[in-house]
Amino acid sequence: MNQTITIKVKLNPTNEQIKLIDNGSLDYIKTINELVSEMVIDKKTTNKTSASVITPLNSAVKNQAIKDAKSVFKKAKKSKYKIIPVLKKPVIVWNNQNYTIKGNNISMPFIIDGKSKKIEIKADLNNDIFDTLSNAKLGTLRVTKKGRKYIAQISITLNIEPKTNGQVMGVDLGILIPAVATTQNGKVKFFGNGRQNKYYRRYYKTKRAKLSKAKKLNAIINMNNKEQRYMHNQDHKISRDIVNFAKENNVSVIRLECLEGISKTTRTSRKNKKNLHDWSFYRLSIYIEYKANLEGIRVEYVNPKYTSQTCPKCGERHKANGRSYFCKDCGFRTHRDLVGAKNIINATVIDGRSLSA
Structure with missing residues (x-):
């Protein structure tokens, strides 16, 4: 590879x-x-x-x-x-x-x-x-x-020699929790701090507004650069932690949702709309992919449809209530983002070259 x-x-x-x-x-x-x-x-x-x-x-x-x-x-x-x-x-x-x-x-x-x-x-x-x-x-x-x-x-x-016969790991990307990963044998880890990221977004937005009033254009440009450096750094840290978690658990394939165009197609609350449009799911995916490939771990992209609504135990669909997911049919209960990560493991790979999970 x-x-x-x-x-x-x-x-x-x-x-x-x-x-x-x-x-x-x-x-x-x-x-x-x-x-x-x-x-x-x-x-x-x-x-x-x-x-x-x-x-x-x-x-x-x-x-x-x-x-x-x-x-x-x-x-x-x-x-x-x-x-x-x-x-x-x-x-x-x-x-x-x-x-x-x-x-x-x-x-x-x-x-x-x-x-x-x-x-x-x-x-x-x-x-x-x-x-x-x-x-x-x-x-x-x-x-x-x-x-x-x-x-x-x-x-x-x-x-790089690709890893084989390892586990498949699903990774769900989000705003409040930047990433949740789970392996086939049930190992789970949450990555990043979405609340902290949103705080920095609001902080820089407020500073820009004050500088704009004062017509300090160069200061605004420098402020934008600082914010971008912070977000890039967060994505690098999260992607590195995800790949390290994969290595620790003998993962040979990481599966991610194909989230291209999500900011244009997803309906969301007014509260999260700005964060969704600012957050670069694509950039984080690319960072995960190239870091994983350097370790011989292949990255596959799956269809994101209903991954956060389908019960991973019985297959019925239910909408989550806040951060909690509860299946009224079989009683399965867990964190909403973990439901997504579990379903990503078994979701259809976009290019059709799915491994049996």
Whole structure:
């Protein structure tokens, strides 16, 4: 089973190397924007090669810029040229044949005095990261700037042996309780704190309202960034805990509800409507999936229909009362979200490749 992930590594360039990165990054996005502009005018994909693109970048980087420009042009064409994306954030990209990693250095080529020359830049490569990179197939290298820091984003593909003959685990995602997981043999765990998340949402909303009155636009942007970082961090923690729970209980398959578009289709109370539209079930699902795949655990998506209403014991349907679920037919009683997790184990897999649970 192949899994592609991105490893982020901090670079420690010298002053001279900073100039090379900054100039190269600006030339890179300028080249892409110029190529996109030409393609939009001509209404067709460019036939240019690295030899016909005049810019102080080596041929491999030019080829990558042409490739990226074609990708941007596709988005413009899809919108019927109503939206023409323009790159602003400086970045420079190399393919896997044009950079090398050795010790605590990453070597990448730049144009110096008209000639392409590889430059070794020191990087924060600890033993764990170096071992991961050594055992993976390297992909593209992107160098970006975040504040005053320079970050190398290295795409890698890992070949991971999938787990077999393990248990199937169902995970129910929600607002008040971010996630509930249960295994076939009845092990249960609740993850996250939805009330705390809602508190932070309200806190940031109140702060934004005050800043908006004071017309402090930059402060509002920073506030939004803080809120997003908090929510991303919560999703990372929850997904890591879920995958660790799966490992502890010999789980080989995790099943999740396919919740794509839930914020548009779900009816909910006015109290929870804003939280539902803000909460990213998709992001949490993706975090669970890629972390699980790194451990050889497969993730399957199931049809969410009636998972929270069907009694897992007798199969009759009843609506929950608050957080409690009670089946009037067989007397089964438990937490509402746990009902969902139990039913997810046996629900129909969307792609039809269901394992017998």
